[in-house]
Amino acid sequence: MTTATLAPAPAPVREEDPRIGLSANLRHIGALTRRNLMRIKEDPESMFDAVLMPIVFTVLFVYVFGGAMFAGDQDKYKQFMIPGLLGQTGMTLALAVGTGLNSDFQTGVMDRFRTLPIGRASVLLAKIAAETLRALLSSAILLTFAFLLGFELKTGVPELLAAVGLSLVFGMSIVWISMLLGMSLKSAQAVQGVSMLVLMPMQFGSSIFAPTDTMPGWLQAFTKVNPLSQLADASRSLLNGEGPVAHPVMIVLIWSAAATAIFAPLAVARFRKRV
């Protein structure tokens, strides 16, 4: 934004400091996060993805496909698939942000925010804060359900928290892409459509749901570069205590940093320009 410069005035005039302090910024982000959470109360369907998806996916994959994998060893498949599902939780939820942002622009509420004396990034950061809480809830539901089905944590709580954290870090880097989509496409439906179009091949063309060694060569090549595979592998190693940890974690962090470095400035610039 422009910094205010004081025009030469005939008499000394008290110039208010236009900058918004850290505590004010945090207060604004807090108030806007509260708004995002209050919206859920009126629109409980918006929580379906966070609450039901982990349950539906777990049931579907463990019981529908689980029997056909690992020579019918469902327990082995649970240990394989559930960490992968945990890994992608942050990302699937992140994609909901764009839809929400799009509808804020459709209604006039964004104009209201933009005429208030608040930092322009507050609105975006509050979206991320609310999404983080949603992703945490979703992860908790997934893990509770998984443990009920007999999933075994073979390492410890620190590794579990690390896996959840990694999923969130990756998800929060995807949030910027989602925001960019939300501000670039015309309608909320279009945002949702494009998000799904990107999400589905990424999810299934990875090692989340099935080992990649039976896939044809070209698909294996894709799964290797797909960051979701690395994410699933990292999560698997963290929860099951076998396989390398440092390498896949590193790759995921690099992807996250790269996505944030590229898309966060684009999203913020787009947000400022948007009328």
Next chain:
Amino acid sequence: MTGIATAPNTRGTAGNAVEVQGIVKHFGTTKALDGVDLTVREGTVLALLGPNGAGKTTLVRVLSTLIKPDAGTAFVGGYDVVRQPKQLRRTIGLTGQYASVDELLSGYENLYLIGRLLDLPRREAKARAVELLERFSLTEAAKRAAKTYSGGMRRRLDLAASMIGRPRVLYLDEPTTGLDPRTRNEVWDEVQRMVAEGSTVLLTTQYMEEAEQLADELTVIDRGRVIANGGIAELKAKVGGQTLQVRPAHPAELPEMARCLHEHGVTTATYSADTGLLAVPIAGEAQLTAVIGVLGGRGFAIAGIDTKVPSLDEVFLAITGKPATAADQPAQPVEETVA
């Protein structure tokens, strides 16, 4: 108290809440604003009257820092719209053409949120929300989501939201467009109350009647240019405060009636074969009597007469000698780039 503007007049002439000079704004090749000048004196209401596409909303968006002008200067409460947007935002309240409230939040939560964003402490934000809900007769609906509100209730909530920070200057962008007459009157009552309490208001409207009800001064804008401005009384004298509508018994006589009035020096008479009405702007009682006398004296059979406040079209006709035409450009561009 924080969140309330206590702005020193750093620039601009004392006594003017809004000062606009030579504001130009292009969207692509169309000139939405083509050198607009206007001033709104502290504590008064200025109505910005014009047809769709005249540039009214664009000007309000410039003055509320949503878009930047390409040329010209504008000060609101002494703050420069381009160089001091953050301070300026503390001095203004905006109610747009559409209600800019969060539909999924209750009336109370909407107002509380704005209070917090204006840095009111929790307790004060709460008290202010309750106070404004009461004042705008929304207390009963306070806990319901705004999406369940009627059009008038939403508009009232929107007005309440723009008043949380007790702004020195309020922009009301077509506050009654699309409302039924009863709801429109509710909104007018509220605006009059705010003005009585000392707010400075910039009101945009397409209705002469609305301007007459609410404003002290009037600026008429067309295709991004100011074509007339002055006190309501002055312009009324120019335009004719009222319009006489005559319904002849034989619509075929309409052209003859108009010609007859022209011969007697009443050149602003118009007629429409579609409505079967002859319309004559009237400056005063004497003129009214004269027109009736002329028509009666020629022996035209008259089925009915009525008087009404002139329409935007009639105002334009009186000022420019040609009818208002909506500019062939979108009223609100989807997006543009801020330099």
